Amino acid sequence: MVQMTISTKTRVGRSTREAILEAASRLIHVHGYNHTSLDDVLRESDVGKGNFYYHFKSKEELGYAILDQIIASFLAETLAPCFSDPEGRPLAQIRCFLDRVLEIQREQNCVGGCALGNLAAELSDVHEGFRSRLALVFSAWRERLTEALHEAHRRGDVGGDCRPEAVAHFLVAGLEGAILLTKLTKDIAVMEQCVGEMKRYLSIYELGA
């Protein structure tokens, strides 16, 4: 009976935490971190202030928890799947990833943009804690692409004039910029054109294609 009560409390506790995270995440994605107040989060999640502080020390701690969720979901659901087959051809994996990012923007109806990019634009100059965490995930993203390009070079798929780190930086930049323009114009054709040009760009380095 005691066991049951504890387990129920834990479940309820987890739900409350999740309700807060879910509401805050949605608000921050649309309105930004600074423009989302704790009161907005409490109202949207229907959670009292005392209950909030049982789960999070501050709005900042809540923000970091949301960032961790976005990062984990991006790495596991968007980035990793395209690179999961160790036998796969690296350039095909990169192209698969470009298409995947395009599809996500299509599914989102060009709304919301890139959650990581939005936070980077908003907070890089005003919040060092967010800036350094965001820099880490962008660095992991770039590293994954850099590795794929090194592997492509080992396999003889790209030439020695391909500087993997610079190419990876530009691919990340191109995607972030394309997502921003798509969010601005509300036109998925902009993103399609950009992804098409990114594939043309990649082909500069491709050997024996």
Add this chain to the structure above:
Amino acid sequence: MVQMTISTKTRVGRSTREAILEAASRLIHVHGYNHTSLDDVLRESDVGKGNFYYHFKSKEELGYAILDQIIASFLAETLAPCFSDPEGRPLAQIRCFLDRVLEIQREQNCVGGCALGNLAAELSDVHEGFRSRLALVFSAWRERLTEALHEAHRRGDVGGDCRPEAVAHFLVAGLEGAILLTKLTKDIAVMEQCVGEMKRYLSIYELGA
């Protein structure tokens, strides 16, 4: 004497308006539009509320005036100079423009990012008035590059496989993304690498180089 009084009032009036614009512009560039309150603007510009409403109907009207300033300055000081010589070679003009954007980020010490891109990221989903105005200036920017690419084609500098509009979209996206990554990493080398890769990308289409 009456004339003098009026002229003095006008000058003072203009200075007040400019003081408001200058303070608000600085605050919005760092903290975003929504997170900059009218009280912040009044405190920073040392202008009273009544005086503010003599010059602007609302925070929104102030925002549009700032946007108009940013747009005019971008078009006149960053974009146009590289394309001012009607005899200039269009691809060289585009490369000049890429270098110019890089230099501006270097001068800004990787702080602030692109004022237009920041506003587009913040407001595209929550403020239709800003979104449509921002879409117009990005469209003018892309159009300038598209025109240069058409001219390059007419001169036989690029091949028929170059789709000017798609290339122009990707150049704008690449720059916006590169500026964002530079703001995030605080490392101008990221921007240098991206601009280097954008030039490689442009060279895909170049004939007789």
